[in-house]
Amino acid sequence: MLRYGLSALDFTKLSKEARRLTAAGGSPKVRIAVLADCAPQHAVSLLKVLFVKNGIDAEMYEGEYDTIELEISNPESGLYAFDPHYLIFINSVFSLRRKYEAFHEDPRSFSGYHFALMKQLWEAASAKTNAIIIQSNLVVPFERLYGNYEAKAPGSFFSNVQRLNQRLLEEAAENKRVFLCDLDYIASYVGKKHWFDEKMWILSKSLCAYEFLPLTLQGFVDIVLAHLGRAVKCVVLDLDNTMWGGIIGDDGLKGIRLGHFEDGEAFEALQHFMHDLKKRGILLAVCSKNDQAVALRPFREHPDMILKEEDITVFIANWQNKAENIRSIKEILNIGYDSMVFLDDNSFERQTVREQLPELIVPELPEDPALFLRALAELNLFESASHSELDGERSSVYREQAQRQVAEKSFSDPAQYLKSLEMKISLSRFDDLYMPRIVQLMQRSNQFNLMTCRFNQAECEKMRGDLLHYYPFYVKLQDKYGDNGLISVVILKLEGRTIEIIEWLMSCRVLVRGVEQFTMNFVFELAVRHRAEKVAGRYRATDKNAMVKDFYVQFGFQKTACGPEETAWELEVPRYRPAQTYMTQENQII
Amino acid sequence: MQREEARTLLNQIFRSLFDDESLSITEQTTAKDVSGWDSLNHMNLIVEVEKTFGIKMTTREVQSLKNAGDLITIITNKAK
Numbered sequence: 001m002l003r004y005g006l007s008a009l010d011f012t013k014l015s016k017e018a019r020r021l022t023a024a025g026g027s028p029k030v031r032i033a034v035l036a037d038c039a040p041q042h043a044v045s046l047l048k049v050l051f052v053k054n055g056i057d058a059e060m061y062e063g064e065y066d067t068i069e070l071e072i073s074n075p076e077s078g079l080y081a082f083d084p085h086y087l088i089f090i091n092s093v094f095s096l097r098r099k100y101e102a103f104h105e106d107p108r109s110f111s112g113y114h115f116a117l118m119k120q121l122w123e124a125a126s127a128k129t130n131a132i133i134i135q136s137n138l139v140v141p142f143e144r145l146y147g148n149y150e151a152k153a154p155g156s157f158f159s160n161v162q163r164l165n166q167r168l169l170e171e172a173a174e175n176k177r178v179f180l181c182d183l184d185y186i187a188s189y190v191g192k193k194h195w196f197d198e199k200m201w202i203l204s205k206s207l208c209a210y211e212f213l214p215l216t217l218q219g220f221v222d223i224v225l226a227h228l229g230r231a232v233k234c235v236v237l238d239l240d241n242t243m244w245g246g247i248i249g250d251d252g253l254k255g256i257r258l259g260h261f262e263d264g265e266a267f268e269a270l271q272h273f274m275h276d277l278k279k280r281g282i283l284l285a286v287c288s289k290n291d292q293a294v295a296l297r298p299f300r301e302h303p304d305m306i307l308k309e310e311d312i313t314v315f316i317a318n319w320q321n322k323a324e325n326i327r328s329i330k331e332i333l334n335i336g337y338d339s340m341v342f343l344d345d346n347s348f349e350r351q352t353v354r355e356q357l358p359e360l361i362v363p364e365l366p367e368d369p370a371l372f373l374r375a376l377a378e379l380n381l382f383e384s385a386s387h388s389e390l391d392g393e394r395s396s397v398y399r400e401q402a403q404r405q406v407a408e409k410s411f412s413d414p415a416q417y418l419k420s421l422e423m424k425i426s427l428s429r430f431d432d433l434y435m436p437r438i439v440q441l442m443q444r445s446n447q448f449n450l451m452t453c454r455f456n457q458a459e460c461e462k463m464r465g466d467l468l469h470y471y472p473f474y475v476k477l478q479d480k481y482g483d484n485g486l487i488s489v490v491i492l493k494l495e496g497r498t499i500e501i502i503e504w505l506m507s508c509r510v511l512v513r514g515v516e517q518f519t520m521n522f523v524f525e526l527a528v529r530h531r532a533e534k535v536a537g538r539y540r541a542t543d544k545n546a547m548v549k550d551f552y553v554q555f556g557f558q559k560t561a562c563g564p565e566e567t568a569w570e571l572e573v574p575r576y577r578p579a580q581t582y583m584t585q586e587n588q589i590i
Numbered sequence: 591m592q593r594e595e596a597r598t599l600l601n602q603i604f605r606s607l608f609d610d611e612s613l614s615i616t617e618q619t620t621a622k623d624v625s626g627w628d629s630l631n632h633m634n635l636i637v638e639v640e641k642t643f644g645i646k647m648t649t650r651e652v653q654s655l656k657n658a659g660d661l662i663t664i665i666t667n668k669a670k
Contacts, residue, residue: 012641015634019609041630199649200633210637 002218002379003338003361004053009214011046018045021052032224033061033084033131035068038092039205046214047088050221056228065205066095072124080128086227087131088181088220089121093138093161094201100157107155111163119171126177132456133178134223137165139187139208142196176457179385181219189378190215218380226385228454229443232282232361233335235274236326238344239288239295239317243267243307245369249294259304266369271306273373277382281391283313283333283398287325287342290317313398322349323356333398334508336446336544341381345369385443388436390485400482401509415582418514421479423583425518430464430472437486438474441505446544449505450537450551455491469494471526475519477510477583484510490519492526498570499527501537504551517579520555524576536560536570555579596643596665600658603638607631617659643669 002008030051034044044062051058061082063071068089071079079087096114103110122133138161145156153159165184172180187195190212197209208216225231240247244267245257258264278284284307288295295317299309309315314332316325322344330337337359344350345365354362366375404421411417430438439457446452455463463470475488488506492499501523506516527535537552539545552559556577557569597615605613608626621627627635636652639645639661645668655661 012634012638016606016609042633199647199652202649203636203652204629204633206633210633211641 002222002381005364006215006378008053009218011210011212011214014046014049014214015042018049021045021049029057029059030086030224030228031059031061031082031084032086032088033063033079033082034088034090035063035071035079036090036092036207037066037068037095038090038201038207039065040090042210042213043090043207043217047217047220050214050217051224054221054225054230056224068121072121075128083129084131086134086224087125087129088134088136089118090136090207091118091138092201092205092207093141094198096138096161096164097141097157100160107160110155111160111167114160115164115167115171118168122175122178126458130456130459132227134181134220135168135172135178136181136183136220137168139184139192139195140165142192176461179223181223183216183219186212186216186219222380222383223385226383227443227456229446231339231384231444232341232381233339233444234283234285234313234329234333234341235277236285236287236329236340236342237274238322238342238346238349239286239290239298241345241369242343242365242372243271244298244302244305248298249290253297253302256298256302258298258302261304263369264304266372268304268306270369270372270376273376275306275311278307278311278395279392280382280384280387281394282382283395284311285314285329285333286312286316287322287329288317289319289322292317310399311395313395321352323353326353326357326360332401334447334511343372343376345372386436386440388440390437393483393485397482397484398509404479404481414512415580418582421481421513421582423513424478424586425515425583426476426586427473427519427522428476428587430460430474434474434486435460438489441486441489441507442503445505445507446542447508447547448511449542449545450501450548451503451540452505452542452545453491453503455503463491471499475506475515477513477515478586488515488519490523492523494530494532497531497533499523499530499532499535501535504537514579514581514583516551518581518583518585521578521581524573524578527573527576532573534570534572535576536568538566538568540566591643591666591669593662593666596662596669597658599642600639600662600665603635603642607635607638615658617657617662619658620656639665645669 034040034047036043040062044060048058048060061079061084063079071077099114100110105113125131125133140161141158144150144158146153150156150159168180172178187208195208195212197206200206200210207213237243245263246255248256258267274284296309298305299307314329316328318325326342330340337357341361341363342353343363343365350362353360361381363376363379365372408417411420435457439460442455460472463472471492471494473490474486476486477484487510489503490501491503493502523535537557539549539551552569555571556575557571559567560570561568601613601615604615604624605611608624613624636647640647643665645665647664651664
């Protein structure tokens with residue numbers, strides 16, 4: 001996601017920053033390898049700067065120009081010694097053309113043949129590293145051999161590139177390790193007549209015009225950021241002149257511009273996009289300078305409103321400072337400012353909010369509302385590393401949460417409140433049905449996350465299958481207000497007479513409900529069953545998880561090691577005192 | 591554009607690109623004379639020259655550059 005504007009992607013400025021870059025040190029590094037059949041030098045140094053700009057201290061590995069096959073096939077290669085977290089393949093269509101020209105079989109079979117080669121490379125790499133693979137697609141070339149007739153001429157180079165992209169798309173849809181970076185989209189956005197630079201290809205084997213290299217590489221950065229859990233979780237919306245034209249307080253229900261009234265279609269388009277985001281699991285909130293009752297009227301009564309009241313998780317309309325209201329929204333949802341986007345047509349409001357909440361993402365919006373949606377799309381703010389059928393339910397879960405907060409206030413005794421919730425908990429070993437949500441929670445959870453391991457799907461499945469050494473399980477919680485869904489993931493490693501907690505994370509919306517206490521009781525029951533002598537765990541500090549720094553203390557664990565970023569803990573099984581909880585277990589886990 | 595004017599503007603590009611405010615290029619300056627003028631920065635130099643002077647050099651022109659003087663010749667021929 002581009003939390004900075006497009007103008008920040010200036011080749012000259014970034015190249016200069018790249019030269020001045022010094023190692024940040026300290027924070028855990030993300031290891032990123034780049035293999036390319038075009039020149040890798042500019043790409044790698046620009047990628048590093050872009051990662052730093054996004055707060056990621058990336059350690060880069062640069063394969064030599066056009067040595068992809070060598071690096072992958074040689075088990076002793078620098079690539080494998082580097083052991084990347086992410087493996088980026090950048091493929092140039094100019095390079096592909098040479099391979100096409102050297103191909104002596106039936107040209108109609110070229111795309112299939114080349115796809116098989118690419119797939120082999122991924123598989124070979126997957127066998128030797130745990131890296132997530134980010135593969136560029138090919139930018140469909142300028143020149144056509146048959147003009148518009150290409151579709152009926154499957155042997156041409158143009159047609160082969162199109163077919164290869166289609167194969168990549170189909171494979172990436174199924175393959176859990178491989179993620180596509182859509183270069184053809186970027187080149188089309190820039191305009192291919194500007195993006196392609198044949199001269200710079202001949203002179204220096206550059207992927208594209210240098211001017212557009214930063215924007216092109218931002219795509220890879222976006223994918224890595226999404227995998228590291230840097231995703232937008234909530235969009236905060238202004239109403240007047242942002243969600244509809246005009247001012248509801250002055251113009252009234254009949255006066256605001258929506259639907260086919262004047263430029264109403266522009267606002268309708270933005271509302272449709274917001275509605276789709278909500279269905280995708282991104283929360284919507286309203287922050288408007290209005291009287292609450294007035295602001296709600298279009299949501300309840302206007303026939304052309306796409307967004308309805310129930311689509312909005314938190315609705316704040318008053319005459320207070322907007323930054324204050326956004327702070328309230330943040331607290332109710334329990335998320336970070338850096339995962340929130342604020343949309344407001346008013347440049348003064350945007351500037352004020354930016355100054356007070358510098359971490360919040362506040363995109364510039366153009367003067368003409370017809371271009372709002374485009375301005376937003378340009379920033380690729382909603383990049384994701386996973387999706388799940390259950391995403392759409394998140395919004396209603398948070399609405400139920402707001403109702404619980406009201407109920408909580410009416411009880412003076414917390415135990416009484418917890419009993420009144422009638423909570424039902426279930427613990428289950430990882431399974432197919434919930435794997436997408438498990439992986440997603442691994443990526444998204446930042447605060448209540450003891451190790452922030454960010455295991456990917458392949459790793460989760462490996463542990464799931466290893467019955468002898470791993471016990472990975474997830475926790476679901478229900479109460480009388482609704483289903484909270486899958487809210488916690490714990491991974492245990494069975495090591496001789498020790499049960500080691502290698503990951504423990506939980507969604508913050510079920511804090512202080514006793515979920516972690518119930519789960520820890522379960523871990524020790526399991527320890528007894530496995531005749532383990534002790535349970536061990538560790539905490540690794542990030543800039544977001546201070547909340548669980550003392551997680552193990554409350555259960556009576558002893559600190560056994562203490563480093564600058566990591567602490568280790570253990571507790572002998574007989575010494576554990578089960579915690580008091582107020583929930584019933586729904587399933588019997590084996 | 592006159593050669594001297596082109597040289598002055600080119601010198602500014604060099605100073606900024608190679609982070610050296612004391613740099614003073616002549617017609618005879620070559621890559622050997624400027625610390626940091628490697629093949630990577632050579633491409634950055636071409637990008638900057640084309641952008642600053644609003645010109646497009648041909649592939650052959652870039653390939654046949656031997657010294658700063660050659661670059662100044664191309665600039666004076668092409669820039670308005």
